[in-house]
Amino acid sequence: MxxxxxxxxxxxxxxxxxxxxxxxxxxxxxxxxxxxxxxxxxxxxxxxxxxxxxxxxxxxxxxxxxxxxxxxxxxxxxxxxxxxxxxxxxxxxxxxxxxxxxRYSTTSTSLSRIYAFKAINSEVFTDTSSSEVESRKQSWAEQNCYDIDGDSEIEQGDDYTQRFWVDGAIADYYNAQVYCVRENGYYGNIAELSSxxxxxxxxxxxxxxxxxxxxxxxxxxxxxxxxxxxxxxxxxxxxxxxxxxxxxxPEPYNVYAIHSNTFSPEWRVISAERYSSYNSYVENNLYSQIEAWKEGSLSQEEVVSTANDQAAQAAQRVSSGSFTDYQVEDSSYENGQIRLNxxxxxxxxxxxxxxxxxxxxxxEKPVGEPRIVNVEGDEFGEKQSGTVTAEVENTASYEGSFSARVSKCSDSFGYDSLQETKTVGPGETVSFDFRVSFTSDSFDQKTVSGSCEIVVSDTGDSSNSDTAVVDVEATQSNECTPNEEFVRTINSTHSRILECSSDGLTTTEVDVCGDGEEAAFRDSSWTCVSDGTLPGGGDGSGGSGGGGDTDDCVVFAVGDLEIEDPFCADGPLEMLSKMFHLVAGTAVAFFTGSLGYRAGRWVDGEYQIKGGFDPLKSRSVSRAKRGRFLIGLIAELVSFLLGFYVILLVPIWAQLMVILGYVLFKYYTPF
Structure with a gap:
């Protein structure tokens, strides 16, 4: 071929x-x-x-x-x-x-058995009384006669008949001749067939x-x-x-099953119609035939022959209809199984x-043969992503469907495990690109080298595959602000004061606060202080300027902007500083308010009007002389706040030098 x-x-x-x-x-x-x-x-x-x-x-x-x-x-x-x-x-x-x-299963029922019969009679007599012979006759019938009508009672006129007479020369003899049939064996128990x-x-x-x-x-x-x-x-x-x-x-509507150990096999399917005919004969005709035997119109043998022919017909295997071709697959009485073909x-x-x-x-199916001919790694920073590339050639003579993926990378390097599939013709080369990333918990700045493994296989036959390793490098990012101190908590119990290196990549331990101590910011640096020295139990995280040392002094904050209570101070020196702030703020406010007053009059063309800024002056003064009261009031309020909180940024020693210089300039007269 x-x-x-x-x-x-x-x-x-x-x-x-x-x-x-x-x-x-x-x-x-x-x-x-x-x-x-x-x-x-x-x-x-x-x-x-x-x-x-x-x-x-x-x-x-x-x-x-x-x-x-x-x-x-x-x-x-x-x-x-x-x-x-x-x-x-x-x-x-x-x-x-x-x-x-x-397949049909047998189901037990209360239907009566099919019996064979024997015709019997007996003479009963006594010289006592008619009632005595009646009693003896009934006792014999109950012990020997078949219950034809099925009412569980043996009765004259239903189950047996008799001839009665009295004779005797010296004494009366009471005589009774009883006629009936009795059971002479049975053909089997009757069962129904399931659906x-x-x-x-x-x-x-x-x-x-x-x-x-x-x-x-x-x-x-x-x-x-x-x-x-x-x-x-x-x-x-x-x-x-x-x-x-x-x-x-075929549904088992017109058949019954009969079981007998004398059958071979022991289950037999019979005609429901013949079984009904047998029951009808027993209930409606058998007694009349016994009467005919008593009267002499039928012989004893004829009664037996007719009754047993009816029983034999009822117990015969069905000979017509759908159930003629059946097989017995389970002969047990409890689990009878009938198979119909x-x-x-x-x-x-x-x-x-x-x-x-x-x-x-x-x-046999044509597949491609992948071969990785080149790989390229990447260098990138922490929490960034890089790209690794694999160039794959199909070295087979047939088209291939190549699936590529990164199977693993070194520690701290992450990768996308999803695979990419491309169709590659014979001799063609394709590129697969994959994203990799780097994350580290280390404080040390260093370049971390690692590698990733790339696997390429043909989707038609996974045994046709190739593997290559590609190098990757990542640089550790800064972990802190250069040259600044900061606080870390050890096991949620002790504060640890650290100092960041100039390159922001390493730290040096400055101090570890002991039991009952907290880290607090004092004089532009962090230090460990006793819990009782912090107002309000705070952690002393305030700024390094002349302001308060704790967050308890802050009354308003928006983002990085914080406004403190002007009367909140840590010690008398800080309180003295804030008093200077009040004086400076008031002076600046008055100056700015006057400036606003003048500016308002200038805008209104009233710059030639003389007079000072006195908002409480009599209302009889002209509106032009009052100037713009509202503008001046707003300017004064803003100036007071600016004056007070700007001066807060000036250290107290600078404030004292300015005040001393002003006093010398104002009141000192050289010789």
Whole structure:
């Protein structure tokens, strides 16, 4: 075969495959079909199988339902077309025989047994009285006669009859002749049949060219719907259900079952009509025949013969109707099972066959051969991402579908584990890019080197793969503000004062606060102080200027802007500083208010009017002279706040020097 030879020369790679054959098999019964083919559009190739590893064929087949035997051939060309590969073996499925049947279970009832009878009579007499002979007669009847009407009482006129007379020469003798029948054995107990279960049996054989056939008998009585069973070593079959044929299943409306150890087999299906006729004869005719025997119109033998003929007819195997062809599959009285084989199919079974293609069907499929020809790493900072790249070449003579991913990276390096798939022609090269990142808890600035592993494989055959390692580098980021001190808590109990290095990457321990101490900011640095020295129990985290040392002095804050209580001070020196702030703020406010007053008059064209800013002046003063009172008042308030809180930023020693200089300049006169 030239195609196969060319295929092997091209180095196609054998792929383990599984043939999954879904066959809906339903047939009536007469001829044997040779060559029922499966069309190409009914075959799929997928990688899903719950029984075997590797790719699978999905071959859908529906029988034409015209026979109880089928020979289905699936050509190798159809399998190859679906797999997009090369298949050299044909597959055949033979259903050499199949039959469907109904199964009935026996159910016990209260129906009366079928009895054989014996006609009997007896004479009873006494010389005592008529009542005495009556008593003796009744006692004998109760011990020997059959209860014909079934009321559990033996009564004259229902169950037996008699002749009565009195005779005697010397003394009276009272005589009674009793006539009845008694049981003479029984044919068996009567049972009903349950509604039927539909079942099937099929002889199945699956064979690939050159391989040993795999065969078994399948039956849903053993499998159960949806269950699976093995057919040899390489084939597994699942029964998926029964499709109705349109033919009805006989219901046990007109039959009963009778059980007796004298039967072979011990269960027998009987006619419900004959059983009813027997019961009717016993209830309505048997007593009248006993009367006829007493009167002499029938003989004793005729009574017995008629009664026993009725019983024998009722216990006979059914000879007409749907239940003539049955089999007893369980003869026990407790679990009787009757199997009925109608002359037609009552349902068509459906199967799914799983055929192991790795060892049973040869499938060869072209795949690519990936080879990583180059990798490129990256350098990046902490909490940033970089890119690693792999260039992959398809060295095979056939198109490949290559899937690439990062399988692992060194510690502290993260990566995206999602894979990327690209189609690569013979001899072509493609690039795969992947994002990597770096995170570290270390305070030390350093360059961290690591590596990541990249794996590329062909999606058609994962064994065709290549692996490469790519180098990556990451730089540790700054961990603190250079040259500044800061506080960290150890185990939520002790404060640790640290100093940041000039490059912001390392720290030096300055102090560790002991028990009963807290870290507080004092004179532009952090120090450990006793808990009792912090106002309000605060942690002393205030700024380094002339303001308060704790957050207890802050009365208003927006973002980084904080306004403190002007009378909140830590010690007399700070209180003196704030008093200077009040004086400075008042002076600035008065100056700014006057300036606003002048500016308001200038805007109104009243700059030539003389007079000072006196908002409390008599209201008789002209409006122009008062100027803009509102503008001046607002300007004074703003100026006071600015003056007070701007001066807060000036250290107290600078404030004292300014005041001393002003006094010297104002009052000191040199000689």
């Amino acid at each position: 030239r195609a196969v030879s060319d295929f092997l020369k091209n180095k196609w790679v054998a792929v383990p495959a599984v043939a999954l054959l879904i066959l809906s098999l339903g047939f009536l019964a007469q001829n044997y079909i040779t060559g029922s083919f499966v069309s190409g559009d009914q075959i799929e190739y997928t990688s899903n199988s719950e029984f075997f590893d590797g790719e699978v064929f999905v071959i859908n087949y529906i029988g034409d339902r015209t026979t109880d035997k089928i020979h289905a051939e699936i050509p190798a060309s159809e399998l190859a077309s679906a797999a997009d590969g090369e298949v050299t073996k044909e597959l055949t499925i033979d259903i050499t025989s199949q039959e469907t049947y109904a 039927p279960d539909k079942e099937f049996e099929a002889e199945v054989e699956v064979k690939a060219d050159g391989e040993t056939p795999q065969s078994t008998t399948l039956s849903n009585s053993d499998l159960g719907q949806g269950r699976c069973d093995n057919i040899g070593e390489y084939v597994r079959a699942c029964w998926t259900g029964l499709n109705p044929t349109g033919e009805g299943v 109608p002359s037609y199919d009552i349902a068509w079974p459906e199967f799914t066959f799983y055929v192991d293609g790795a060892d049973y069907i040869s499938v």
